[in-house]
Amino acid sequence: MTRERTSTAQTMNKDVEDVIGPDNPTTEEASQISCDPFQLHHQTLGASKALCPEKKPEDAGEAMEIILDHAGAMGVYQRWLFVSMLPFGATMAFVYFTSIFTVATPQSHWCRIPELTHLDLELRRNLSAPGATTAGANYEHWDRCQTFVANWSAVLESLQPPTDAPTVPCRHGWDFQLLDVPYNTVVSERGWVCEYGTYVPLTQFIFFGGAFCGGLIFGWMADRVGRVPSLVAANLVGFVGSVACIFTNTHWDFAVCRFIAGLSYDNCFMLVYILILEYVGAQHRTWVANLSIMLYFGGAAILLPWLALWLADWRLLTLLTSLPMLAALAAPLLLPESARWLASRGKHKRTMKMLRRLERVNGTHIPQQALDDFIALSSNRKEDTDESLKAVLTSPRLLILLILNVVLYAACALVFDALVRMSGSVGSDMFVTFAISSATEIPSLLLVVLLLDRIGRRAMATGTLTLIGTLAMIAAFVPKGSPRAWLAISARFFSNMSFNTSIQWVTELLPTGARASGSSLVHVTSFLVSSASPFVVYLEQYWGGLPLVVTSSVALTAAAISLLLPETLGQAMPHSCADAERLITHHSLLGIFLRGPTDKDVEDESNGEEKG
Structure with missing residues (x-):
């Protein structure tokens, strides 16, 4: 019997070496390869299958990962x-x-006077807009919403604006000088x-x-x-x-x-x-x-x-x-339609059609057992989203976590949208400013890809939001023109980073059962908050720097909130509400304030189970 076991082990070792190849890890090193199907994409697939042939996926997600490894x-x-x-x-x-x-x-507009419509635009403006003769082309220094109460026939004869005449709101619309647009x-x-x-x-x-x-x-x-x-x-x-x-x-x-x-x-x-x-x-x-x-x-x-x-x-x-x-x-x-959705709806023929098309185009082969496992697990999956979201809402810690996520994501969305809509109000060419600020999407998102898994979500969100707040506040007190435009563009650069970081962070903080519904709640809420951004930009009617001050305040508030949230770098995504609560307790400042008297008992019990 011992000889048979030795022979079997040697045969398995040889099989593994054949799969791994001479330039890959040794059989002993290969034995450390995880049997978790969800982690197969990090490993040599053949070696994983050779070492773990009996391992079955635990859910449809793992089964789909195995299919993708084959296909x-x-x-x-x-x-x-x-x-x-x-x-x-x-x-x-x-x-x-x-x-x-x-x-x-x-921006260059003034009250239309029917008696003056045959004159050129500049002369019309100088005769009808209070303050235009001294302000020249600087529209900020003439009244764009009022005009004189005057005898316009007499004005036409003298070609001089009325003096000491009362003003009234525009009655016949406006003339527009199409310069900036x-x-x-x-x-x-x-x-x-x-x-x-x-x-x-x-x-x-x-x-x-x-x-x-x-x-x-x-x-x-x-x-x-x-x-x-x-x-x-x-x-x-x-x-x-x-x-x-x-x-x-x-x-x-x-x-x-x-x-x-x-x-x-x-x-x-x-x-x-x-x-x-x-x-x-x-x-x-x-x-x-x-x-x-x-x-x-x-x-x-x-x-x-x-x-x-x-x-x-x-x-x-x-x-x-x-x-x-x-x-x-x-x-x-x-x-293709979603294979996961089709399988969960019992549409097995269409599921197979989608996966076989994937297999055929890629020139690969998906084992029948992998397909059978995926179909079975998808069909047996129980949707418990409503109950799980209810559990999040009834847990004080998770409810606070969800609220903070909503506030952070909505603040990032508001800051992003407001900075986009300020392209025409920072004192530079609207079209050039918009194009340059949009171009910041490319390097900023590359930085997110490169840095997010190195410095963590909290450091990325807090750092970028603080920079946005600082740049926007400085820009508010800089005169309109290129300096303010470049400060606003720089703030947009970091806004791209903070917004995309918050998108990923939200999904990593919520437990599995509430991840879809919770993320959807956070997402749609941001639309409502973003709807305020046009009104934020409209505040420039009262003072040109006011929209930037508001944007700065929102960004700095969001930076402070991000400090409270748990760091998820290197942490497994929470599967249950208990996992999410432990993440709050051990990996966030929020856990210090919300740490309950039973937390230590739970930890001791958990440690005792591990030792046992």
């Missing part, structure tokens, strides 16, 4: 899927940013300035209201009818809403169309983003996630201001930037 974690199929994200990434940038250029406000926008066509200036932030507020509702509607739809149909629906709704804006005439019909367009925001890209990450091996997800945003979202944002200048027509710009949404019509033919 190829980043093969031809996944590369094609990465390329297919392009129109959707561009769409998200266009839906989000196009309104900055369609409802931009030309060299084309007519919704604002200049419809006179959304002065007492009507709140229409611009109000329409943006309504847009984010649509985004909030869309997140709930299409999130529910994705769980009921599938990811791909939801992706198609979100993009088509966005296309209809955006194009309909072209045919509006009043503020309210424009706002309704912006609400419809807002329904698609985020979902027009995030549904395909999540879908494709499900087909990518875990070791490739970080760069796929960040590179897709850098190239597609960032690239479209850089292109947008030059497209606006080239077209010089807000209607054409709206139409052209809406067209990529129609690419969603090809999604059912080109994109």
Whole structure:
């Protein structure tokens, strides 16, 4: 018997050496390879299978990782899927940013006087705008919302502005000198300035209201009818809403169309983003996630201001930037449905079809046993999201953790959106400033990829938010022009980093059962907070530096909050509420304040079990 065991061990060792190869670790070193299927992507797959043939995946996630190890974690199929994200990434940038250029406000404007319309613009301005003759081209020093009560026939004869005449609000609209924005926008066509200036932030507020509702509607739809149909629906709704804006005439019909367009925001890209990450091996997800945003979202944002200048027509710009949404019509033919969703819904034939297509395109082979394990585990999975979220909300520690996550993420979103919308108000060319600040997406996200797993989430979030707050506060007291513009661009650079850090941090802090619903709650809440950013920018009507002061205050407050949250670098993602509570207790300042009298007893009991 001993001889048989020795022979069997020698045979296994030889098999392992054959799998590993002469240039790889020895058999003894290979014996240290983990049998955890979820960690197979960190190891030599053949060696892991040889050493752990009896190991079964514990859940559908682990089973899918094993399938991807066999099928190829980043093969031809996944590369094609990465390329297919392009129109959707561009769409998200266009839906989000196009309104900055369609409802931009030309700052050089004054009351229109019908009797003066035959004169050139500069003379009209000097005769009708109080203070214009001494201010010259500096629009900040003439009254853009008042004009004289005068006999304009007499003014035409003397070609001199009235003296000592009372002023009244504009009665016949406004004249616009298209200098900073060299084309007519919704604002200049419809006179959304002065007492009507709140229409611009109000329409943006309504847009984010649509985004909030869309997140709930299409999130529910994705769980009921599938990811791909939801992706198609979100993009088509966005296309209809955006194009309909072209045919509006009043503020309210424009706002309704912006609400419809807002329904698609985020979902027009995030549904395909999540879908494709499900087909990518875990070791490739970080760069796929960040590179897709850098190239597609960032690239479209850089292109947008030059497209606006080239077209010089807000209607054409709206139409052209809406067209990529129609690419969603090809999604059912080109994109796979989520294999996890199909299997959990009992659609086993379609699941097999998707996975066999992955296998065929990559030129690999998925063992039948791996497919059977995935189907079985997916079919038996019990959805307990509502109960788990309820458990988070009823636990004092986890409730505080969730609230802090909401505040941090929403603050990062507000700071990011406000800095984006300040492109035209920092005293430099709006189009150049926007393009440069959008270009910061690329190096900033590369830094996140390189540094996040080295310095940790807390240090990254606290450091970048503190820098944002400092730069924005300095910029508030710097005169308008290039210095303020570069300070704002630098703040946008660090805002990209803090925002993306918070996105990842949220998912690592919540327990498994509440991760999807909790993350969704945090995400949609940020839409509501972001809806305040247009009003923050509108504060420049009272003092030019006030929006930057508000942005700085929000960033510094968020930096302080991030100090309280647990560090997740090197920590396993919590599977249960108890795991999340232990993470709070042992890895955060928050744990010092929330540490209960029973914590030590729990630790002692846990240590006793380990010793036993």
